[in-house]
Amino acid sequence: MQLDVRLPMGMMFVIIGVILSLYGLITWSDAEMYQRSLGYNVNLWWGLFLAAFGAAMLLLARRAAIRAKRDAATPQTP
């Protein structure tokens, strides 16, 4: 495979997750805004989840890359 799709996907969700949770921290005291989400700071929690998902994708992609390298390095025995 040419490009592991988990790489860009992981990066994107890490970035979006970090933006979202940072925004959640900054707006922590804005109770009026979070009335919409029933008082939960959804930005912080969902941001953390998205970042974790992205990180997991990156980890999987990295593991696959390491395995592919190892397979390529060991000569194939017929």
Next chain:
Amino acid sequence: MPHLSIALAPVDYLILAVYFVFVLGIGWALRRYMKTSSDFFLSGRAIPAWICGLAFISANLGAQEVIGMAASGAKYGIMTSHFYWVGAIPAMVFVGIFMMPFYYGSKARSVPEYLKLRFDEKTRAFNAISFAVMTVFSSGISMHALARLLEQILGFPYDLCIAVSALIVLAYIFLGGLTSAIYNEVLQFFMIVFGFVPLVWLGLESVGGWDALVAKLNTVAASPANPAGRVFAEGAWTQSWAHMTSPDANPMGVEWFGMVMGLGFVLSFGYWCTDFLVVQRAMAADSMSAARRTPLIAAVPKMLFPALVILPGMIAIAMHHELGDFLPKDENGATDFNMTVPVMLARFCPSGLLGVGITALMASFMSGMAGNVTAFNTVWTYDLYQSYIRPGQPDRHYLRMGHIITVIGILISVACAYVAREFNNIMDMLQLVFGFVNAPLFATFLLGMFWRRATGHGAFFGLLAGTGAAALHHGLTLPAGATVGVKGGWLVGGHVLHTYPVDMAQNFWAAIFAWTGCFVVTIAVSLATRRNKTDDELRGLVYSLTPRIKEHGVPWYLQPALLGTVVLAAAVVLNLIFW
């Protein structure tokens, strides 16, 4: 009249921008792998099953799905889940286990090409032309729906929305071909899921959980002010099967036979098993086993989607009924159910999460549109250009054609979007005609794959007959309260043979007639004509002439038959839970 307008904060734009950068970045990163036409149109048949599987549903997860299913959830309640648990899932299992061996194994590069190998040139041409026209129109309608929605809720200029969405989709397909479309569909799949999960969770939390929602929807069912305007028994909005004994007992206006045969059998199998838009994703898989697993993997998230796309509609109608003006009215003063998702976004998402939700909405429109564009450029280049216009050119020539037709296809789509904006009726009529052409297709494939005696003439005239039967049925029937014209009844000066309670029932029955017409005529004409393909030529194309596939080296838990059984069992359980 409450008009919905949502204001985006800078953080929302930032999230949207990050998404766009990655969508384009994927196309850019893939551009150097596009060396042959096979790379561009078929992803070089090198994509792992799980990626194909997610792309398989994502390509279908366009505007109609996200906006339309939420609207149906509000109008018809949980009966909308029949589109999933009766419609999509069995058809996806069928295409994976029984049909993929012929699609993938025949090395056909498209669905019309399979028809050529199995039947003849004219059957392929009929299918290729109608499919090509239909896909560019669909992508135009998708674009129009997105632009109008963004114009309505965010106040973005219509032209700008069209230009931006067209350019982005163009760029990433032009650069990275089908691989780029598939990778982006995977990205879009997760974006849509992650955009909708918090929305549904907050919505459910705010009405007080599932049991409270059921209680609220019971009062909706008992009120003559509900979307159907009639009183129903308790549970009409929250029980999927219990009210299907008669069309009058449920808001959808269909009885179980019409639903199971029309939707479950004809329409769903017709779409999931023969539409190149989705089948193309499985054909890009890296092995036969992966191709067969593609729809089965796709079926797993697909059967959970009702929670994401139908539930918001059910929550919205409960709130609408309680508050009186939760959903806005359209220009005719009727409740605008298509605004369900935007209204829910506006109600429950603070800035930040709102950006994720709007991005998810855009992702769904783009995945639907890109799916159409990639299917169109492949059918055009392989089935029309290479077959009838310029055959026998070097591969480089067709790769170049692929690039050119991607641009042209998107330009036509843009034109269609503007036509849809100005003349809504033309689009309704076109979709109607496409419906006539599509409905009988599954009969042709079924006979083609499982009956070696079916001939080219049989298939072609069967298709014509099925299309004719659908048109005839439409011309002689009408949904209650509709005026003669695009809705039906146009054949004999407004004289109508049968009146359906709602247009949904009319659609289901039109499909049943089309399928039956095609099935009967294909058999009759096939028996009356000589076979145009020998057993040898049909090897790998017809069930009885193809050696059974042995899945070597595939662990038992990945065997398609086992996966398919598990998926079907799960769908049965879901039906029982919400019976």
